[in-house]
Amino acid sequence: MAKADTLKQEANKTCADLCNLLATENMKSAKHRPDFLLLIVILLLVSIGLLTIYSASIIWAAQFKKLSADYYFIRQFMWTILGLTAMFGVMNVPFWRWRQLLPLQLPFSILLLLVVFAFPGGEDGSYHRWILLGPVSFQPSELATLTVILYMAHIMTKKQDRLDSFKKSVVPPLVITGLFAGLVIAEPDMDAAALIVVTAMAVMFGAGIPIRHFVKLAVPVIGLAALFIFSSEYRRERIFGYLHLDPFSIESIRGEGWQQANSLYAIASGGWTGRGLGRSIQKFLYLPEPHTDFIFSIFAEEWGTIGAIVLIVLFAILIWRSIRIASLLPDRFGSLVAVGITAMIGFAVIANIGMVIGALPVMGIPLPFISYGGSALLIKLLAMGILLNLSRYTAEEQAR
């Protein structure tokens, strides 16, 4: 009896693999032009990012860091060149190669997450978020996010006939995700870890894991998150600051609320049409590190609320195009990768902008393509390369 079951499963598996293989073979012939609109939007976002980083960082670089005014811009520019090269390269790499590469990428990514502990950072050396190689710094948590997306897409494809089984299709991928997230939390970078977990969940959701499993997961995940939040004082403050809904109270403005209050000043004083490029006042050291997490407020100050809405719309188009790709891909793995990438970008955009406009608590999640950060941009452009490649295999006729 048990043997018969095993045989049956074996047969199913072979069949599923075969089916996938067949589909893949089909697609190879159906390769077409990548999503042109998506490409334009990506290029626009990257350009806006570069321009805004230049404008936002010159004062911080020159007056606070005593560096040359274009210090941050030049670095970001190099990373952008590297990132775009990588994107155009990856765009032509058939996406299933990534699945084959996974057995290498998975341990490599974990290795980097371990190596990072050799590089103390932050003011007191208690942070380990970057691997520093001379002038270049690399954030392994970014690569980890992409690795988790690819891994989740792979495992969900592999176990697509056993999705109902909590033990077999939910627990093992969660263990791997938990390993990554745990390492990132240890850096410590709670916010990046949360993004990894949420992105992984999104892939599982897309893969069709029954809702009841998510309900089962909700309790331990939320419990763990609460535990982590309340175990650290500054996270507690952020949450309470948010719940009080008043970033302008004296206690708040001296602490965590300072950035949020100044960010709101920037957005409000920019008006509908903005002060104009380079004319932000808040970047004159009122808003600390204006080119990083809070860059959206400087953008809003210079380009106005209308400019800010245009930027949000650009992100919305990007997300719409990637969801479209996910839904039109006949290949399950590719489809789930697209879902994961969409989630990674989408959640980051919502978390970041929500924080900047005071709708969400302060979090350390940068705005994709816009915030300063070389390795983050490189990984995101790499992901875009994969997405663009995926867009070449969509079954357009089926959509009609």
Add this chain to the structure above:
Amino acid sequence: MRAINRTLRKRLVIVLFALGAVFMALIGRLAYIQLIQSAWLTEKAEDLWRRNIPVESKRGTITDRNGEVLAYNGSAPTVIAIPAQIKDKPSTAEKLAKVLHVEAKDLLAKISKRTLLVYVTPGGRKIDEQKAKEIRGLKLPGIYITEEGKRYYPFDSLSAHILGFSGIDNQGLTGLEEWYDERLRGKSGSISFFANARHEEMPNQNDSYTPPQNGQNLKLTIDKEISTFVRREIENVVAQYNPDGVMAVVADPKTGEILAMENYPTFNPAQYKEYPQEVYNRNLAIWKTFEPGSTFKIVTLAAALEEKKINLNDYFFDPGYYEVAGRRIRCWKAGGHGSESFLEVVENSCNPGFMLMGQRLGKEKLFDYINKFGFGQKSGIDMPGEGKGIMFKLNRVGPLELATTSFGQGVSVTPIQQVMAMSAVANGGLLMEPHVAKEWSDPETGEVIETVEPKVKNRAISEETAKKVRETLESVVARGTGKNAFREGYRIAGKTGTAQVAAPGGGYKQGHYIVSFIGMAPADDPKLVAYIAVDHPKAGLVFGGVIAAPVVGNILADSLHYLNVPARKNGIPREYQYGDIRPVEVPQLSGLSVEEAQKTIIQISSNLRVEKVGQGKHIVAQAPAAGTKVPPGSTVRVYLSDQPVP
């Protein structure tokens, strides 16, 4: 597979809609910030960015009624620094120190402070124009020159209590400087600019300059000349009697304008810090309350005349005391004044006579007049620190209290209340509100903004009664206790006062008197009311008629002469007693030849000296004029010419 893909697609649609909703929420929140919160957020943001360098307004000048400046602002350049804008602090300090002649290290400490704005001290406040020009020439970043005002009081302690003074930050602290601080001060302006979080000025942002609004100029009712006469008299009194305090007021009875108000001890407003605070904080003439003594009898007299309770020609016998409620209250003169008319009662300041008047009036009537004359309430003068005085409560007034009140004991009043009561008698019965501010003018155009009009509070007595009281008081000076105030031709009317000072524990302080005199002139149409009170004079004979009366006489005579009030001839002649020095009438010399004049002088055997001016045999003019009464030994100047007067 298709089924699974269908799940995926269904879920993707959910995701798409969820994300779409969240993005719409983000946009909504942005729009909310811009539509609803933008106004106050922008205001807060601009407050955060804006830095203001204050530009002090110029304090208004204070002049006397003739435009003589009593207080003005000199303004001087002052160096200020915005430390954050100074790039090279040591060299800046070095350069500034060279110009200001101070130690560079002191300046360095100052300009290294982590505040927005510092005064460059030592040496940098209120500097001269030359240094300011040199510093401007250095073009040091973060170093600015602004103007700061300094208050000057050119007549030192003259009218010090009226003027008061203002502190280092241009704020009025006492006197009129405090009372009218807001109008005198004006509004500070500012240079404002946007700065970054380190206070450094931001490029390409508009600086704005709000000019200061200078304070208005104030013209007082005070006459500097009359105040000078008063000051001189006070100094003489102080030199002669070494009193604890002196307070004097001269007022125009018709308008309630104060022409002079001087006190001793006084202070110099420019150096107020060198004086004890009770000296500059107490304007005795409006603050001090004490028993007025006999000067208060004017009220009783006026009330009795108005109510027709006495006739000045009626006779009264003073046995030297008056019996009230079984107690004998004695007259100041042992043995009493005997039989006297009511006119003589007033002339002699006879207490029993006034007690009789009080009794005839009854407490309701008497206290009604006391109220009408403004006692027991603030006069309403436009100066800080006015006292109110103490009156008996009507329901607690028995015969004894009524008796003492009617001659000025057991009540407590301020000098200004007495001056205003006397003014009512002088101006025909109207109680005026005293004031010292006469006119406000614009500091830039000189245009008059506001003129303070005389304010009548109420009618105290009828014109007729007022006239009677004046005549009675003139006779007090000519023939009674106020003789020392008599000045030929000025028809001074007045009343003496000698009051004991109440001891804190009840009863009176032994040997401590406040002597006073209140007078007005000319009696037929009083132009001035003058009052002086001397607190605790150290003299053998402590009476208002001896110490205070001559002072008021001098003040009134000098002031009326200064105001060109013509001398009167129809006054009540002075009654002379043994020992009084009789004045000499100047004979007619003009028009005579020198020889004739010499004869005349010898004939009247008077003690006059003659001084010749010019050459010749004929006298063409003389000073003073014939008929003028002068003290014996005075000099008459005669002007000579070769030709007789045609």
